[in-house]
Amino acid sequence: REAKRTGNRICFHNKQLAQAERQRSDLLKELKVALTNESLSLVYQPKYSADKLRITGVEVLVRWHHPYHGTISPAIFVPLAEENGLSRILSEFVVTKVAKELPATGLLGNAIPHVSINISATEFNSAQAMENLYDFIQSQAQLAPYVRIEITETATLNDIGKSSALIRSLRDRGLSFSVDDFGTGYTSLAMLKDVTVDEIKIDRSFVAVIDSDSRARTIVSAVIAMASNFRIDVVAEGVETEAQLNTLREMGCKQVQGYYLAHPMPIKALVEHLEVAQTHATKNNPTQPYSS
Ligand code: C2E
Ligand code: MG
Ligand code: MG
Ligand code: MG
Numbered sequence: 001r002e003a004k005r006t007g008n009r010i011c012f013h014n015k016q017l018a019q020a021e022r023q024r025s026d027l028l029k030e031l032k033v034a035l036t037n038e039s040l041s042l043v044y045q046p047k048y049s050a051d052k053l054r055i056t057g058v059e060v061l062v063r064w065h066h067p068y069h070g071t072i073s074p075a076i077f078v079p080l081a082e083e084n085g086l087s088r089i090l091s092e093f094v095v096t097k098v099a100k101e102l103p104a105t106g107l108l109g110n111a112i113p114h115v116s117i118n119i120s121a122t123e124f125n126s127a128q129a130m131e132n133l134y135d136f137i138q139s140q141a142q143l144a145p146y147v148r149i150e151i152t153e154t155a156t157l158n159d160i161g162k163s164s165a166l167i168r169s170l171r172d173r174g175l176s177f178s179v180d181d182f183g184t185g186y187t188s189l190a191m192l193k194d195v196t197v198d199e200i201k202i203d204r205s206f207v208a209v210i211d212s213d214s215r216a217r218t219i220v221s222a223v224i225a226m227a228s229n230f231r232i233d234v235v236a237e238g239v240e241t242e243a244q245l246n247t248l249r250e251m252g253c254k255q256v257q258g259y260y261l262a263h264p265m266p267i268k269a270l271v272e273h274l275e276v277a278q279t280h281a282t283k284n285n286p287t288q289p290y291s292s
Pocket of ligand 1: 045060061062073074075078090094118119120150180181204237238239240257258259260264
């Protein structure tokens with residue numbers, strides 16, 4: 001009886017696996033179609049100076065509006081794209097779309113100093129893919145000077161020597177680099193020893209516990225001090241409360257990003273958000289010219 005039950009369970013398990021596999025391959029087919037039509041869109045999440053909450057840049061995040069499943073998170077479909085050789089198509093889609101949306105606002109290089117684009121680990125780990133991406137970005141002349149690339153720490157882990165040479169070469173040609181989810185890999189320190197980047201983003205798992213976990217606070221303080229010595233900008237991501245913002249300020253963190261400040265938003269909302277921010281700045285500081 002017991003054996004039979006176990007047998008049934010295994011059988012059930014296989015069926016579930018097969019179903020999951022089918023769902024994945026359906027999703028992949030649909031993703032290929034989505035990359036060619038209008039069902040992928042972009043949202044923009046600003047980051048701010050911690051002191052006066054002025055915008056220091058925006059990050060682009062991709063969204064998939066699926067006809068049945070609703071909005072699918074990039075945490076699901078970016079890995080799917082990566083595993084199936086679609087990273088390049090996805091990145092080129094994002095760059096093309098940003099180039100269409102953002103320079104037209106007249107804000108890029110002014111109220112929005114730069115725009116950060118996330119790329120996948122597989123793309124970063126191929127020098128050829130990075131050269132292709134660089135050329136593609138350069139082909140968008142209005143956008144290119146303002147692009148910052150966000151890579152995850154785990155992407156640089158593969159081969160730090162290769163990564164540092166690649167980043168150096170691309171930085172020499174005007175691209176800037178940010179290390180995303182900083183502190184989640186095991187190479188944070190080793191990486192900073194050899195790789196020169198412009199920014200690191202402290203992972204939101206540290207920010208989430210910043211007011212309750214003194215060990216997390218100690219680590220974040222050390223990261224801030226170290227980055228400051230290397231003249232690397234530090235952004236705390238995932239700031240959700242005023243208390244977290246204040247703690248980070250006290251710790252000397254200079255930039256913040258997260259739902260407490262602003263959720264990711266479509267380009268139209270971003271433009272409105274900046275107009276409101278501009279009006280407030282003018283009200284609080286009447287000596288500043290209204291336009292600039
Ligand atoms: P990420 O680059 O670390 O982006 C931050 C993620 O945290 C975003 O999720 C954002 O919506 C979310 N977030 C922002 N503020 C808060 C907050 O205060 N609290 C919480 N809980 N979450 C917050 P999203 O948009 O779902 O993106 C997930 C990941 O997918 C990104 O992590 C990034 O690694 C990847 N991704 C997004 N867009 C792209 C893209 O265009 N290309 C590639 N290759 N990857 C992308
Ligand atoms: Mg990012
Ligand atoms: Mg991040
Ligand atoms: Mg993250």
